[in-house]
Amino acid sequence: MTEHEQEDVPQFRERARAWLAANMEPQAPNRLARPRGAGHQTADDITAARALQRKVYEAGFFGIAWPKEYGGQGLTPAHQRAFQEEASHYEMPNLGVAGGTTFGVCANTMLRHASPEFLRRHLPRMLAGDELWVQFFSEPGAGSDLAGITTRATRDGDRWILNGAKVWSSGAYYADYGMCLARTNWDVPKHRGLTWFAVPTRAPGVTVRPIKEINGDIEFCEEFLDDVELSEDDVIGDVNDGWTVAQTMLVFERGGGGDFVPQGPRRATRLPPELVALARRVGRDQDPVVRQQIARVHIMNTVQIQLALRVASHMRAGTGPATGIAAYGKLAAGTFDPIRARLAMEIGRGAALVWEPDDLEGQRASLNYLNSRIMSIAGGTNEMQRNAIGERVLGLPREPSFDIDKPFSEVVRDAANWTGKV
Amino acid sequence: MRVDLELSDDQELLRATTERFIESAMPLSKVRELADAGDAPGADYARSGGDLGWFAMLVPEEHGGGSASGAGVLDAAILAEARGRVLQPGPFVAHNVVAYALAVSGSDAHRAAVLPALVAGEQTATWAVADATGDWNPDAGLRISRKDDGFVLSGAKSLVEDADRVDWVLVSAVDEEGAVQFLVARDTDGVDAHRLEGFDFTRRQCEVRFDDVHVPVAARVGDAVNTSATIDRQFWYAAALLTAESVGAMDALFGITVDYAKARTAFGRPIGSFQAVKHLLADTSLLLEESKAVAVAAARALQDDSPDAAEIVSIAKAFVGDSGIELAHNCWQVFGGIAYTWEHDLHLYLRRLTANASLYGEPAWHREHICTLQGL
Numbered sequence: 001m002t003e004h005e006q007e008d009v010p011q012f013r014e015r016a017r018a019w020l021a022a023n024m025e026p027q028a029p030n031r032l033a034r035p036r037g038a039g040h041q042t043a044d045d046i047t048a049a050r051a052l053q054r055k056v057y058e059a060g061f062f063g064i065a066w067p068k069e070y071g072g073q074g075l076t077p078a079h080q081r082a083f084q085e086e087a088s089h090y091e092m093p094n095l096g097v098a099g100g101t102t103f104g105v106c107a108n109t110m111l112r113h114a115s116p117e118f119l120r121r122h123l124p125r126m127l128a129g130d131e132l133w134v135q136f137f138s139e140p141g142a143g144s145d146l147a148g149i150t151t152r153a154t155r156d157g158d159r160w161i162l163n164g165a166k167v168w169s170s171g172a173y174y175a176d177y178g179m180c181l182a183r184t185n186w187d188v189p190k191h192r193g194l195t196w197f198a199v200p201t202r203a204p205g206v207t208v209r210p211i212k213e214i215n216g217d218i219e220f221c222e223e224f225l226d227d228v229e230l231s232e233d234d235v236i237g238d239v240n241d242g243w244t245v246a247q248t249m250l251v252f253e254r255g256g257g258g259d260f261v262p263q264g265p266r267r268a269t270r271l272p273p274e275l276v277a278l279a280r281r282v283g284r285d286q287d288p289v290v291r292q293q294i295a296r297v298h299i300m301n302t303v304q305i306q307l308a309l310r311v312a313s314h315m316r317a318g319t320g321p322a323t324g325i326a327a328y329g330k331l332a333a334g335t336f337d338p339i340r341a342r343l344a345m346e347i348g349r350g351a352a353l354v355w356e357p358d359d360l361e362g363q364r365a366s367l368n369y370l371n372s373r374i375m376s377i378a379g380g381t382n383e384m385q386r387n388a389i390g391e392r393v394l395g396l397p398r399e400p401s402f403d404i405d406k407p408f409s410e411v412v413r414d415a416a417n418w419t420g421k422v
Numbered sequence: 423m424r425v426d427l428e429l430s431d432d433q434e435l436l437r438a439t440t441e442r443f444i445e446s447a448m449p450l451s452k453v454r455e456l457a458d459a460g461d462a463p464g465a466d467y468a469r470s471g472g473d474l475g476w477f478a479m480l481v482p483e484e485h486g487g488g489s490a491s492g493a494g495v496l497d498a499a500i501l502a503e504a505r506g507r508v509l510q511p512g513p514f515v516a517h518n519v520v521a522y523a524l525a526v527s528g529s530d531a532h533r534a535a536v537l538p539a540l541v542a543g544e545q546t547a548t549w550a551v552a553d554a555t556g557d558w559n560p561d562a563g564l565r566i567s568r569k570d571d572g573f574v575l576s577g578a579k580s581l582v583e584d585a586d587r588v589d590w591v592l593v594s595a596v597d598e599e600g601a602v603q604f605l606v607a608r609d610t611d612g613v614d615a616h617r618l619e620g621f622d623f624t625r626r627q628c629e630v631r632f633d634d635v636h637v638p639v640a641a642r643v644g645d646a647v648n649t650s651a652t653i654d655r656q657f658w659y660a661a662a663l664l665t666a667e668s669v670g671a672m673d674a675l676f677g678i679t680v681d682y683a684k685a686r687t688a689f690g691r692p693i694g695s696f697q698a699v700k701h702l703l704a705d706t707s708l709l710l711e712e713s714k715a716v717a718v719a720a721a722r723a724l725q726d727d728s729p730d731a732a733e734i735v736s737i738a739k740a741f742v743g744d745s746g747i748e749l750a751h752n753c754w755q756v757f758g759g760i761a762y763t764w765e766h767d768l769h770l771y772l773r774r775l776t777a778n779a780s781l782y783g784e785p786a787w788h789r790e791h792i793c794t795l796q797g798l
Contacts, residue, residue, distance in 0.1 A: 269730070271796045285798060288790065294798065295740070295789035302737050306715035313428065331708050386704035387697070394680050394707060396694035 012075065013082040019059055024090040041096045046174045052093035053129030061087075063127040070111075071124030097219055098132040098171030106133040106179045109249040113196075113237035121233075122177075122198070135249075136166040136180035136199060136223060143168075144384050146181070147190040147243060148403070150412070151225060153182035153197060160235070162197065162205075162228040168378065172221035173210045175201055180225075185240055186409040193408055194242030198234040199225070215370040251322045253379045271298050274364055278348045281361065293343045300336045307332050324392030331385040334376035341365075341372030433500055436490040440474050440504045450767060453509050457623045457770075462587050468513055472543020476501055476514060480522035480659065486538040487525065495659070499666040499721035506670025509774050511625045512584040513546045515663045519656045520547035520592040523603065527644035527652050532605055536590060547590040547605075549656065550579035550630050558783055560603075560653050561596035564632060568597070572639055573604065575632040581781065585615035585628035592643065593632075594653050601650040603643040610635060622777035624770055658732055661739045661782040662720045668746045668778045669717045672710050675771040679703070679753040699756060706752040709745040716741050733795045740788035743779030750775045 007015070041049075056062045065080040066072020073079070095102070107126055110119060125131040142148040151164025162182055169178060178199045185193030201208055205228040211220040237245040275294050279285040307329060314325045344365040345352050352369075355362030376382045390396045403411040429437070447470060448463065456462060471477065479498035481487025489497045498518060505514060521540045524532045539545035553563030564577040575593065585591060585608065593604045608615060612635035620627045644652050683694030683703060693699050720738035723731040750772040754761045761768035779785060 271793070271798060276798060291793045291798060292786060292789050295792045298792060298796075299737050299741050299789070302719075302734070303712045303716050303741055306719045307712050310711065310715040310718075328708055328711050331704070332712065335705070335708070383697070383701065386701040389704040389707055390694070390700035394694075394703060396680070396683060396700050396703065397692050399695055399697060400691070 007075075007079075009076075009078050009082050012079050013086060016061060016083045016086045019061065020086055020090050023055065023059065024087075024092070027089055027091055041171075041174060043174070046095070049093045049095050049099070050129040050132075053095060053099075056093060057128045063123075066107075066123070066127070067111075069116075070119045071127045093129065095129065095132060096171055096174070098134050098175045101135060101170065102126055102131070102133040102175075105135065105249060105252045108252045109179075109245060110236060112248050113245045118198075118233070118236060131177055132171070132175045133177045133179055134169045134172045134175040134221075135253075136169055136172075136178035138166065138168045140165055140167050140222075144381055146246065147194065148408075148411070149181055149183060149194070151180070151182045152186075153184050153195060153230075155184070158232055160197065160230045160232075162199065162225045162230060164225050165222065166225070167211075167220070167222040169221050169223060170219050172201060172208050172223060173218070177201060178206075178223065179236065181242055181246065183408065184242075187407045188240070189405055190403055190408045190411060191243040193240055194246070195239045196236035196242050196245050197230055198236060199228060199230065203228055203230075205229070215367055247323060250380065251326050271295075272301060274361070275344055275347055277361055278344065278351060278365060282347070282349055282351050284347065284349075290347050293347055297340050297343055300340060304332050304336055321392040324388045327380075327385040327388040327393075330375065330380060331382055331389065334382040334385065337375050338372045341369040345369050429500070430491050432490045433497060436475060436497060437500050437504050440476070440501055441507075443470060443474055444505065444508050444510060448508065448510055450508055450770070453511065453624055454767075454770065456511065460617070460623075462584065462626055463511055467511075468517075468543040468546050470543070471513070472541065474501075477517055477521050477543055478541050480518050481525040481537065481541055485525050485533050486541045487521070493725050495662070495725040496721050498659075498663055499717070502663045502666035503670035503673075503717075506667030506774075507674040509624045509671060509770055513543075513548070513588070515660050515667070516548040516583045517546055517588075518663065519549045519660050520590065520605075522659055523549075523592055523643055523652060523656055524605065526655075527603075527648055528605070529640065529643070531640065532643065536605065540590075545589040546584065546587065547592060548582055548584050548588045549592045549594070549660070550582045550585065551594040551653070551657075552579065552581045554578070554580035554629065556581065556780060556784070558657065558787075559596075560594035560601055564593065564595040566595045566597035566602060569636065573597070573602070573637045573642075575604070575606075575635040575637055578629055578631045580618070580627075580629045582615070582628045582630050584626050585630045586617050586626065591615070591630060593630075594656075600646050601653055602646075603649055603653065604637050604641045605643050606635070606637060606641060610637075612636075620777075622773040624774055654732065657782060658724060658735045661788075662717075662724055662735050664778050664782055665717045665720060665735075665738050665742045668742050668775055669710075669713050671771055671774050671778075672713060672742075672746050672749045675753050675768070675775075676706060676710050676749060678767070679706075679756050683756055693756075702752055702756065706749050709749055713742045713745045713749075733792055736783075736788040736791045736795070739783060740785040740792070743785040743788075746775035747779055 053062065060073055061083055063072035064075050064083055065077050066074070068074035103126070107123060110123070122131060126133065137146065139149050139151060141150060151162065151166065154161045162180070164182065166178070166180065172178060178201060180197045180199040181194055182197055183193050184195040199206060205226040207224040207226070209222050210218045211222055212218055213220060271294055275297055276285065279290050279294060284290045311325055311329045314320055315322060348365045351362050352365035391398055402414065447467065475490060478487040479489050479494040479501070491497055502514065517540065521537060524537045524540070528537065536545070540547055551560055551562070552558045563579050564575060567574045575595070579593065582591070588608055591606050591608055591613070593606055595602050606613060612633040614631040614633065615628050617626050617628050680694070680703060683699055684692050686693050694703065716738045720735045723734040728734070750768070754768055754772065757766065757768055760766050783791070
């Protein structure tokens with residue numbers, strides 16, 4: 001890679017363009033995106049995507065802005081953006097939701113908290129497509145109150161033994177590792193006894209079970225950890241400092257992060273094509289009510305893009321608390337998505353209720369409708385975003401809490417005997 | 423949080439000097455005093471505004487104008503936002519629109535005799551385009567006929583800001599040959615401008631009657647070829663500046679509401695600690711941040727003369743119009759009963775934001791306009 005050390009962005013772009021043209025398949029024109037819910041990634045899909053990923057990585061076009069010592073190219077975010085722009089016309093490796101989690105959330109978090117040894121061991125493999133990571137984060141009994149997790153990691157000599165259950169881990173059925181939050185100390189307040197671990201999904205004692213969702217899709221999984229044995233090398237960050245790591249992770253999960261730049265056009269250039277098509281199909285594109293509805297969705301799309309750009313400049317300028325600022329983008333999606341989806345159902349009328357099996361257009365509105373509360377629940381509910389904005393950005397006082405200052409073992413006991421009296 | 427995050431030093435200075443002037447010359451207490459008395463600011467208000475650059479931003483330097491940063495529309499939007507925070511009365515939006523119209527399509531005489539005085543704030547102007555129903559098409563309310571070597575105007579325009587106080591009225595209309603505009607002195611025979619009572623009394627809204635007013639050809643602004651497009655642009659500028667003004671008003675109102683939620687206690691703690699209140703304020707904060715983002719986008723699109731500027735202005739006008747009203751209502755709810763009093767400032771903001779949503783096209787009009795622009 002030394003010959004590219006001084007390479008400026010235009011030169012890099014030129015080289016990327018040439019390589020893409022010679023090595024990658026162009027994107028099929030006007031490809032109708034498959035609606036979510038039609039199935040899930042097959043083992044063959046993932047194997048093919050991993051191979052493609054390795055090809056891009058070995059050519060030096062993945063991990064462009066990542067440190068060289070961890071397998072990246074050590075170039076700038078501008079190089080990264082240049083490549084993304086050039087690559088937007090090609091079929092790039094699609095590692096599905098676990099790919100997004102691996103690179104967008106886990107790796108970025110590890111870069112800030114994991115030891116150099118850990119990073120040298122795992123990051124090059126992640127970039128090469130050999131390690132896909134998901135989050136072992138929420139539990140059946142802890143979602144919004146993430147610090148209330150009860151998966152237990154117990155030290156035994158130089159080993160750690162994990163027991164518990166995790167849920168909502170997207171794509172875990174084909175992932176290689178779970179980045180797992182566990183309680184390592186029960187005798188301190190809840191935020192101070194947490195630690196992160198690297199859990200191989202195929203380790204003895206790990207059971208990954210896919211969950212079928214309301215849209216018919218299988219993306220989420222639940223995991224059971226029964227006496228899973230790990231070593232000291234599998235700890236990410238400092239023992240009992242897991243909450244600090246979790247804060248970083250939440251910023252990335254909400255689409256924040258210092259180098260975050262929204263991709264795609266700076267505004268919605270066209271009226272939402274799927275709504276226009278739906279309106280025409282049911283003969284309502286001249287109906288003033290429907291036109292108002294289509295324009296409303298178009299406005300939301302544009303506003304959401306502009307808001308994302310604004311959030312990104314806040315992040316770059318460091319003008320506010322990152323977890324609070326990132327919450328705006330998340331809450332915008334969580335509030336707009338359900339409205340958009342309902343409007344589509346209204347516009348489509350019968351066409352959104354019944355369809356022939358091969359009719360994707362008819363299905364899309366109803367599938368979007370079923371998916372429309374993903375952003376309002378997953379990765380921090382709207383209510384959690386509102387708390388983050390209210391408390392961290394606006395500076396409003398917190399609600400009184402009953403679990404901050406006492407050992408977590410007492411919190412669990414007292415919650416079970418809750419009377420409402422303080 | 424700040425409205426535009428990327429202000430240059432020149433723009434910071436522009437904003438700071440205007441804020442200082444408003445604080446001393448026209449604070450909210452003074453706005454209220456004028457409104458209660460049905461009065462308007464003295465001529466020195468416009469002159470000081472002229473000194474601060476309020477009317478120069480949309481006018482090229484060769485006609486006496488000039489921006490602070492080289493980006494006049496953005497500068498004007500910064501001023502509009504700063505003025506909106508304190509619900510400033512006119513002249514501003516309509517006056518700027520007239521200055522812009524004269525700069526791009528006025529006669530040499532208009533540019534030489536009138537425009538410099540408008541830029542300096544020594545004379546004032548307003549734009550008569552809508553009728554009393556709130557129809558902003560230039561043909562609203564007025565009939566134009568040709569007579570001898572001039573035109574005859576008859577009918578009435580309404581929703582004309584400051585019309586009973588200004589020196590000049592730019593009248594937009596449509597005759598049999600297309601869109602026309604005239605610059606008419608307010609004291610012309612047959613022109614009767616009188617103040618209307620109104621919902622938003624923080625500024626003066628007037629009706630202007632034209633009783634067979636004879637207007638010479640020399641009063642015409644623009645020609646048959648370009649006038650329709652110029653009126654469109656005037657409308658976009660007005661809508662974008664009014665949107666920036668609304669965002670300023672929203673930011674100020676939201677700020678005092680959050681302060682109140684921290685200071686007011688009930689059930690033994692600040693009301694802002696209750697999630698019912700906190701979440702309402704968080705949602706409102708989101709509306710505000712979205713409004714800021716899209717208002718800046720609209721000003722940028724006009725600044726850059728983007729091909730889709732008309733559409734992004736409509737998007738911003740519709741979204742901020744609706745959001746301004748929702749924000750005012752949410753803040754009202756947080757204040758509770760105190761905001762139902764005349765003495766509290768909330769109703770001044772509620773009135774301004776609600777009126778701004780309707781002026782220069784209500785949200786539903788802009789939504790339909792977006793569909794039309796997109797060929798649906």
